[in-house]
Each structure stands twice: as structure tokens, then as C-alpha cells.
Amino acid sequence: MKNELINLGLELLDQQHFDSLAVGVIDFKNNSFESFEIAATNVVSPKPYLYFDLASLTKPLTNSAVRLKEPGLFDEKNSLLLNHIAGLPSGGLLSKDTWREELLAYDIKLSPTLYSDYSSLRCMLEIEKKSGKKLKDLCSYYFDPEMLHWKELPDGAFSPEYGIRNKHVVSGEVHDNNCYNIGEFISHAGLFATVGGLCRSLLNWNKTIKLNDQLAEAFKSHKNEDRFILGFDHVMDPENTLAGKGATTKTFGHLGFTGTSFWIDLEQQKGSVILTNATQTYWYERSGLTHLRKTLGEAIWRI
Template sequence: MIDQAFAPAAAAVADGHIPGATLGIVAADGRRWATTAGMAALVPEPEPLTEEHWFDLASVSKVIATTMMILRLAEEGRIDLDGPLTDAIPDLRQYDIAGAAERRLTFRDCLTHRTFLPAVEPIYTYGDDPARLRAFVLQREWKRGPPVYSDINYILLGIAIERITGAPLSDWPLGPGLRFGPPPGPAVATEHCQWRGRVLKGEVHDENAFALGGAAGHAGLFGTVAGVLEFAHGLLDGSGASAATLEAIRTRANGDRTAGWERRFPGWSGGDACSDATIGHTGFTGTGLWVDFERGLAWTLLTNRVHPTRHRDSGIFTLRPATGDAVIAAWDG
């Protein structure tokens, strides 16, 4: 099964579109499959990819870490999802308490990306002190626009978690094979960062997450294929999430978005063969996780498509759905 499912990724590696790829599949009954091909690094030194390598999960951090943290805090009664962010961050836009639209944003607004905040902002260009940059995020008057998928939403959620718990995100307990960086084992190389002047390996690729100290609400999580599969299995069999959390991440709340995740729609990253009860999320570095609750099946495609540069056509936007369709074909066949 795994060879058939991995065929699109194996071809992408063989054709030189991406340096390396790992595919992992897990069933609700606990059966697991994983395979890998290609290189963890091409430069400065070649390094073959193994299943033990840690990937920079990029925006998959949003669903494995931040979304789960926020929903847990809500279950514990420490936040109201429909309450304003100011319940946790009272100093948000504190110089315009009466008029700032940011002060009316709720936790659920940010979870489901239904805010007016921009998709991204080069926060790292405003300084190199994490505390000062958090203050910048909180006091900035953000330009208003239509709702979009936004890193800023999750940076705010990450700050809220830190305020509520009194600890950095990296202190939150995660399962084996998952942690905010640096990882404890061999790491997959990402980009030669022009800003940092080096090939990134074992440090977060996202510039804003790096500038914010390495762990932020939108990025910073590293994981092995086994770690990602263990998390996915916890969703499939209910051992890793409560009924309320599962309902929140599976229920559409803003178009095709749930709390944190996307739910299947035509032409999405998970392919067209999966059931309507499938959720998924991708990461800029070339990662992704999809969970088909109807089939009791989840898969993760982990690549280093930005190595050694993001400024090339890796074909990742066609590889992801092709892989999803191949996984379902292998499973159903």
C-alpha cells in the first residue's frame, strides 16, 4: 500500500522537483506505514533523508499545537472562545481602548481566520528583541481588509496562551516526536536564508517565528513522521482530543474553515478522493497533515521543498492533492 501511495512523491524526488519526501499513513486501529526518499540536505553537505529526521512543520504548528492549546484552555474554563482576546491580553491596543477594532476580536475569530488582519507582515524587520516585537504586534494599528488566512491571527493566539499560562509555548507538553525547536535529533535542511546568511537546519524557517524567539503561535514546531502520525492517531481514535475539541476541528465555522483546520472542498490540498469528513492543513516548508474521519485514516506528507531556496517551482501544489488521491486509492483498493 505505501509504495502505491508514495508514488507521486517518489517521482517528484526522482525528477529533482524536491530534495526529499517522507509519507506516513495511520489507521484508526493503529496500523501505520511510512517511507522516505531523497535527501535531508543537498548543501552545504549532502545528507540522506531517514524516518528519524525532524521536519520544520511550519504552519502545521497552528493545528498540532496552537489550536489544541486554545481548545484545551477553553475546556478548562480559562477562556471563552467567543470572548475577546482582551480577556487574556488586556493591553491589546491599550492606547485606543474605545476605538480599536483589534480589541473586539475573539478567540474564535482568530481560530477560524474570520478577522480583518493581514495574511502576513514582515515583523522581523522591525527589530530583533522578542519581547519588543510582541509589544509591536499588540500595539500596532493593523490595516483592515477582508478575512484571509492570517499568521497574525495565530501570533495573537500564541501570545494569549503565554499570558494565560505564564509560560512560553515551548513549555506546553506535546507528544513524543513533537517539540518546538531546536529538535533533539537530526534535522531536515530548509532554506538558505538571505536574512540570516546560512542554510537553516534545526532552526525555524519562518522569519517571524525566529524573531519572536523560535516558538510562536503560527510556526516553530518540529516533528518526526512518527510524532505527526501519533498526533493524527489521537484524533482518529479520540485518545488525543475530547469530544468537544473533535467537534470544533471538524465543524465548518467560516466557509470551509473549522477551528484551525480546512475541511475538504473541491481542488483543495488533500485531493478529491477523500471523504467530506476530511480536515487538513499545510505548512510553507512543504509539510502537511490530513485526517479522513469517515475512513478512519490520516496521512502526512513531509518535504523540504524550500531547500535550498523557496524561489523555484517545486510542484508542491500539485504533489499534495496527487498524494492524497494516491493514498485513498491505495487504501480503498
């Protein structure tokens, strides 16, 4: 990892209201990656150990993983759900006991794009019903041991602080309240990973089912005005993207509410992974996180 990227990470983190950052740069041509981590004490670790809450990165890492390996499970309605164009609301508080019934009550119909936790969860329910299998069994074929459900974190695992819930610091447990209350392996949130675990998982994914080749094929018929492609977000405006200037329009990935992201540029065959704990003290001011994402992303594509 170039020292200039580490120094940039230190400079950017010093301007934030959160204290942890991990960065990975993936080379798909050579099936390799480099990474570093800046812990709360601003100590740079070349061998990262923090488990970050991936938040909504969980959506493509689960539902999209099933779509790419088991396309037969995705009829027209499930494809609408996968791409957030099925008419479901964005989200809300779900009941711990009746959340499935609440989600199944919505009609599915082609609608304008509305990014939706509910759509992701309903997609999970539909593919589980159609396959007769649990989501985890369907999607985890490429998971690295250091990417796993929050309830399966190894003893002694370290995680950044993500805020306060019920007067207790959220660390080592999922930040999303619905995911926390449901307590099961679900599709809209709940995966944790070290930066190395996520980078290795993305490389495994590409090696196992040709992730990048499948997305390259999907881009051929994709309309750029449609935000989601096979459940992934993609770069629509290269001059003003959270992936960072320098990413091409053949770049796909996702963002997570806790301050996480991954992007894969098919033209460069390069991946960018940025993990933070941006909700540590407050979540509503995102300008610093936006600057960090864009600045680090631009530096990664430039390397």
C-alpha cells in the same frame, strides 16, 4: 506501506526542485500508521530519521490543541483569532524586541477570512495572558518525543536543507524569519518532527482528548463556506483540493509553507501526512509541490 505508494513518491520527487520526502498513512480505527522516507540520495528508508520543519502546521498543533483541551480560554475574540477572521494583516517582519507590543496594538473585530501569521501569534498572546501559562505548557500534552521545538532538536539530528539565510544553508533551524529572530516557542511556526513523530502525535492527540470526535461535533454546525474550523483548514472542494481527490468534506488539517501537510478524513478515519523541503532552492514556483500533494494524497485515500 504499499510499494506502489513508495514508487509513486520516488517518481514525483524526481520531478521536483527539492530532494526530501516523507509520507505517513494513519489508521485511526486501529490506532496505527505506516510511513516511509526518501532522502536526498533517493534512498528509501522504512525507519525515517529526518526532522522536517513543519512550518505552519505549528498553528493547529499549538493553538488548536489548546482550544480542544481548554475551551474556556477561548472567548469570542480568541475564536476569531484562531480562525483568521479577526481583521489582522497576514504578516510582515516583526521586531525581535517589540513583537508582542506590535501584535497587541491591533484591534480585534469580525472580518472576512485572511490567513494570518499575526492572527495566530496574537491568539497565543491572548491565551497566555488569560491562562497565566506559556503556550508550550498548554499545548504539548500529546507531543511525541520526535515532535519538538527547533531549538530542542537532539544532538546529531538530521534535517533537510530549506534554503539560504545570511549566506548560510538553513538546515536544522527554522525557515521562517520571524520565528528564527524571536527564538522562542511560538504558535505560527517552529515545530520540527520526523514523519513518525507527527503520526504518533496525531494518534496521541486523538487518544488523549478525542480529537476526531471533537471535530466531528464541530462540523455539525460549521458552514462550509467558512474556511477554518477550530483553527484547522478543511476540504471545501473535494474535486480540487490539496488534500488530494478522494478526501471528503469532513476532512480537516493544514498546510505548511516548507511543503508540509497533514489531513484527517473523519468519514474514512484515515490520516495523510506529507513532509517535504520544498523551499530548498526556491519557494515561488509551487506547481510541482501542488501536483505532488494532490497525486500522493489521492493515492493515500485510495489505499
